[in-house]
Amino acid sequence: MANIVNLDRVSKGYGAAGPLLTDVSLGLDDADRIGVVGLNGAGKSTLLRLLTRQEEPDDGRVTHRRDLRVAALPQALQLAPDATVRDVVLGTAWLAEGMGAEHEWAGDAGVRAVLDGLGMPYLGLDAPVGPMSGGERRRVALAALLVRDADLLILDEPTNHLDVGGIDWLARHLLTRRGALVVVTHDRWFLDAVCTTTWEVADQTVRAYEGGFAAWTLARVERERVAAASEARRQNLLRKEIAWLRRGAPARTAKPKFRIDAANALIADVPPPRDTMSLQRLATARLGKQVYDLEHVRLDAGPKEILRDLTWQVGPGDRLAILGRNGAGKTTLLRMLAGVTRPDSGRFVAGTTVRPAFLSQELAELPGQLRVLEAVEEVARRVRLGDREISAAQLAEVFGFDDRRLWTPVVDLSGGERRRLQLLRLLAGEPNVLLLDEPTNDLDTDTLAALEDLLDSWPGVIVVASHDRYLVERVADTVYGMFGDGELVHLPGGVDEYLARAADDGRPVPASGGGPAPAKASGMSAAQVRQARKELARLERQVGRLEQREAELLDQLAANATDYARVAELDAQLKEVRGEREQVEQAWLTLADEIPAG
Structure with a gap:
């Protein structure tokens, strides 16, 4: 491998x-093939603009290999309204930042294949871009990058406005493409499918991890575990120093001054609380036996x-996902529900x-x-959160x-x-049915994880329309597909069955020779797969509880370090908890191997 771009001690800020x-x-x-992750506003898009040299750093240096060809898809696009698809794709109307004039274009057949893959088979090359939706214009611009040769392809949120099939096609296309790739996306499945390295933008720096989203998550958890252990030791030392200072006269003599200085340094070094979003389950109204009944x-x-x-029929406790191409009618169905x-x-x-709450794709409904x-108090001044009642201000803090x-x-x-506020206002009304239309739009990976943690324990009904495969497979027990033929089709094979049917114009997947759903290939029935996934989720929750108990015992050990009898008792409990956690984790691993992917 040859080096093509270097950032050397680069700094960048904005007023x-x-x-x-x-x-x-x-x-x-x-x-x-690098995936870039981080909180909204952490600097991911800024990093991309530095890589393309669209912006210069305040300090440091960005260097490119000589004659490097860079193609980049920014978040904001400016296309001439009278330009045609051919103009955009062939480069006369729009060129990606950093891309020189020397390049080789694919023929019309190659352009057509890319447009088909991105979900626009109906689009003519002479169609004007002016009347198109924002999503269509963005897909046309993405097509313009994919049909040209480039040494470095930089994509900022390329999966926005793509359906599940388009995201799947883009992942497969990028895996066969030569050259380097840097992509910012909140689509966790896409990160795992495409990227071999993850850059995390946080705390004004960039940390590199080997692997995609799953590997980054594991590495991050391990990093936070080590940091937590170090912090626990530091806090224990801090408690001992403060206790020693409070003993009275010895603390006022000159002899132990170095210890007083050390304790003051520890106190001054206490880090500020992290600005994290911790979503907890809201109390919900009780559902009866009937939720939704539709006949003819x-x-x-x-x-x-x-x-x-x-x-x-939709019943109590149902967790349903609706898949379909853009325009298939998913939003119309949710609006009816x-x-x-x-x-x-x-x-x-x-x-x-039934008390439904509808999370739409429109942010205009927020009171600007x-x-x-005030926007939270407009819905409720006090809300029940779990087993306690809290104010609107406290609830807003829960949501970051x-x-x-x-x-x-x-x-x-x-x-x-704004998306977080929209969700906050929706949940403040204490609904028992959640109707979510593309809930992951504009949310970073941490917020998505918090949202999924909430939905994991949501006791009511969930109906979600989403192109986010990771979310669908995480929170839904049952998947339905809409293929534009007036039918709502149950898909026991989940997303994989949807993709197979979508490729075959919505027709059922044959039992042989036509790409059977993973549930059949594993020897497990669809019902057995669903039950196994529920058991997997139960084991995950049990591991979480045991980890929390382990952390509590470690805190108690630190607090009772001089009480040898209590330490021995706590140590025995800790060994028992750790042994149980290892058993549960092994059961999870065994079950995870048996469940088919998808």
């Missing part, structure tokens, strides 16, 4: 916002038929105890004239809005913050 990156040194080789329902969106003669619209014919009944706290952000006008929030 009042302060520094984003400080003293960052990185190297990029010609075969690297027809649902249209203008002249387009969405559902035809649908008979379907939310009571926003009514079916065109047939019988639709919602249970008398209000501040964050600290004292500094409580009085920020909603219009000044970032896209990720």
Whole structure:
């Protein structure tokens, strides 16, 4: 492998916002496939602009190999409204940042294959981009990059506006493409499928990890475990020093001054609390036996038929995912379940105890004239969180809005913050049915993990329409597909069965020779797979509880370090907990090997 880009002690900031990156040194080789992760606002897009030399660093140096060809997809696009698809893709209307004029273009057949893969087979090369939606324009721009040769391809959120099939196609396409790749995305499945290295942007620096999202998550947990152990030792020393200082006269003599200075240094070095978002389950109203009953329902969106003669039932505790291409009617279905619209014919009944909450894709519904706290109090001033009642300000803090952000006008929030506020307001109403339309839009990986942690323990009904494969496979027990033929199809094989059917125009996958669902290939029935996945989730929760108990015992050991009898008792409990955790983890690993992927 040959080195193509270097960042040498690079720093970058923006005025009042302060520094984003400080003293960052990185190297990029010609075969690297790197995923960039980090919180919203941490500096991921800034890092990409530095790599392309679209922006210059405040300090340090960015160097490129001579004649390096760079193609980059930024988050914001400027396309001439009178340009055609051919103009954009062939480069006369738009060129990616950093891409020189010398390049080799694919022929129209190659362009057509890329447009088909990105979910736009209906698009003519002479179609104007002006009337297109933002998602369509972005996919056309992405196609322009994929049909050209480049030594380095840099993509900022390429999976936005792609459905599950488009994301799957893009991953496979990038795996066969030569050259280096750097991609910022919040799609965890895509990171694992494509990337061999992960860069984490946090605390004004960039840390490199080998592997994709799963490997980065494991490495991060280990790093935090080591840091927690070091912090526990430091806190124990701090407690001992403070206790020693409080003994009175000895602390006021000159002889132990060095110990007083050491204790003061420890106190001054106590780190500030991290600005993290910890989502907890909200209390929900009790659901009766009936949630939604549909009989022979027809649902249209203008002249387009969405559902035809649908008979379907949603019951208490159901966790459902709806998959389909953009425009298949997923949002229209959710709007009907939310009571926003009514079916065109047939019988639709919602249970008398149903209290739905609809998370739409639109952020315009947020009250822009209000501040964050006012926007929460508009829904509820006090909310039951678990077994306690808390104020709107406390609830906002749970969702990552600290004292500094409580009085920020909603219009000044970032896209990720507004999405968090939207979810916060929705849950403040204490619903028992969640209807989620693309809930992962604009959320970083940490916020996504927190959202999934909430949904893991949600006791009500969940119906989610999402292109995020990781989310679907994490939170849904049952998957349905919409293929544009007026049907809502149950997919026992999950996302893999959806992809196979979508490639075959929605027809059922044959039992042989047609790519059977993983459930069949493993020898387990679909029902057995679902039950096994529920057991896997139970074991994961049990491991979490045991880890929490282990941490509590370690704290107690530190607090009772001089009580030898108590230490012996706690140590015996700790060994027992660790032994049980190892057994549960082994059971999880064994079961995980038996469950088919997908």
